[in-house]
Amino acid sequence: MAGIVISIFFLYWALRGVSPAAFFHEIRRANLWLFLGSAALATLTFPMRASRFRIILAARSTGVRWKPVWHATAIGFMANNVLPARMGELARAYACSRLVGLPFAASLGSVAVERVFDGLIVVLLMAVALASADFPSAVTLGTTNVSTIAGWMGAVFILFLAFLFVLVHAPKKALAWVAGVLRRTLPERAAEWIVQVTRGFIEGLSILRAPRDFARVVVWSLAFWLVNAAAFYLGFLAFHINGLPLTSPLLLQGIVAIGVAIPSSPGFFGLFEAGSRVALGLYGVPGVTAASFALGTHLGWFVPITAIGLFYLARSGLSLRDISEPEAAR
Numbered sequence: 001m002a003g004i005v006i007s008i009f010f011l012y013w014a015l016r017g018v019s020p021a022a023f024f025h026e027i028r029r030a031n032l033w034l035f036l037g038s039a040a041l042a043t044l045t046f047p048m049r050a051s052r053f054r055i056i057l058a059a060r061s062t063g064v065r066w067k068p069v070w071h072a073t074a075i076g077f078m079a080n081n082v083l084p085a086r087m088g089e090l091a092r093a094y095a096c097s098r099l100v101g102l103p104f105a106a107s108l109g110s111v112a113v114e115r116v117f118d119g120l121i122v123v124l125l126m127a128v129a130l131a132s133a134d135f136p137s138a139v140t141l142g143t144t145n146v147s148t149i150a151g152w153m154g155a156v157f158i159l160f161l162a163f164l165f166v167l168v169h170a171p172k173k174a175l176a177w178v179a180g181v182l183r184r185t186l187p188e189r190a191a192e193w194i195v196q197v198t199r200g201f202i203e204g205l206s207i208l209r210a211p212r213d214f215a216r217v218v219v220w221s222l223a224f225w226l227v228n229a230a231a232f233y234l235g236f237l238a239f240h241i242n243g244l245p246l247t248s249p250l251l252l253q254g255i256v257a258i259g260v261a262i263p264s265s266p267g268f269f270g271l272f273e274a275g276s277r278v279a280l281g282l283y284g285v286p287g288v289t290a291a292s293f294a295l296g297t298h299l300g301w302f303v304p305i306t307a308i309g310l311f312y313l314a315r316s317g318l319s320l321r322d323i324s325e326p327e328a329a330r
Contacts, residue, residue, distance in 0.1 A: 003084045003264040010259075010270035014277045015295075018288045026239065026292030034238035039300040041231035045224040046305055049073055052117075052220035056110045059207040061102055068099040071312040075323065076111075078309020081267045081302055083324050089115075091323035099316060105193075109200020113207075118257070120160060121221045125229070126254035134245030136282060171202045229253055231301070239293040244283055252279040272298045 015023070050070035058064040076092020083091065093108035100107070129135060178198050182191040207213040232249035236242070252275075259275035260268040276294035277287065285293075313320070 006262060007265035007268075007270035010264075010274040012270075014270065014273035015291050016287075018291045022288045023292055023295075026289060027296055029240065030292075030296060031238045031240070034234050035296070035300055038231045038234035038238055038297060039304060041227055041234060042301040043304040043308075045228050045231070046070075046073060046077055046308075048220060048224035048227065049077075049114075052217055052224070053110065053114055055213055055216050055220070056113055056204055056207060057096070057100065057102065057107075059210070059213060060106060060110070060203050061100075064100060064102075069096065071316060072096040072099050074305065074309040074312045075316065075318070076309075078306050078313065079320075079323055081306045081309075082320070084263070084266055086261075086263055087324055094323050095313075095316065095318065098318065103200075105196035106200040106203065108197050109202070110204045112197070112201045113204035117217060117221045118225075121218075121225050122254045122257050125225060125250040129247040129251035129254070132245060132247040134247055135251075136284070171205075175199055175202055225253070232297075235293060235297040235300075239289060239296065241280070241285055241289060241293060244285075248279075248283055251282070252276060255279045267298075267302055269298065 047070055050066060050073040053073055054064055054066050054069040057069060072092055072095035075095040076088045078088070079091035080086060080088025089111050090108070093104055093111050096102060096107040096110075097104040102110075175195070175198060179191075179195045182194055185191075186194070207217055229249035232252055233244075233246070236244055236249070255278055256272055256275035259271040262271055264271050273291065273294040276297075277290045280290035280293070281287070313323070
């Protein structure tokens with residue numbers, strides 16, 4: 001219920017001041033082919049994610065095939081669209097444990113590793129957008145210049161990456177410290193479960209020990225986030241938002257990614273739209289155009305992966321009930 005309230009609030013904020021007549025006018029005049037191209041590129045990012053996820057999983061188990069990893073990925077992102085509070089992350093780990101044959105804790109730890117790489121790459125690309133000469137120079141956050149913010153974001157990227165390298169080379173000490181804290185503060189069963197997931201996360205970081213695999217994960221991460229940015233840019237053109245710099249979708253997708261990390265209603269409605277309006281507002285895009293782009297693009301991206309995930313869910317023999325009950329995955 002709280003997630004639905006959060007989504008309604010942000011959706012109201014994103015659509016404030018936008019008349020229904022103006023909104024539907026913008027929707028009707030959108031270029032259909034560019035809109036479909038945007039949706040196709042956005043959907044392409046999911047098999048690309050599966051390729052990266054397979055590399056992470058293969059670091060802990062040999063013989064991991066791409067096809068079942070792709071099916072689990074599609075199921076997980078579909079679940080994010082139909083289940084609340086980002087349950088798709090648990091659903092993907094559960095589907096992976098069933099389809100790939102890895103323990104649930106190891107699968108969930110690998111999902112966590114993947115999200116760490118997502119965060120690092122998104123921060124890096126946002127820093128590029130903010131540091132770009134094309135970014136509006138008058139924009140500040142409070143009294144801080146955006147170039148300063150970009151520098152801090154780049155520093156965070158480097159420091160956190162260094163932290164991961166330190167963590168992976170002292171895994172036993174790190175796990176022992178985490179386990180000690182959890183066992184003193186949580187009930188035994190909850191503590192042990194979190195310890196198992198943490199162990200899976202640390203083991204997943206083993207790819208940092210293999211420069212080749214680490215480089216492959218970084219390259220795949222950059223590739224699909226750049227494809228995702230291209231999907232946003234095609235969406236701009238579909239809704240006649242012309243003249244924005246090529247770096248603008250890097251900032252937009254970063255703000256949206258941060259926004260949808262908040263547990264909300266299925267599909268992140270409201271958060272996606274609010275993040276899009278904030279980002280496009282920085283480039284002077286009118287509110288009605290930004291809101292129409294955000295909601296139209298969101299719906300266009302929502303449908304394909306949801307349909308694909310439901311198809312693979314039906315073929316897998318699993319059900320929505322299976323993947324929506326974390327207890328069943330333990």
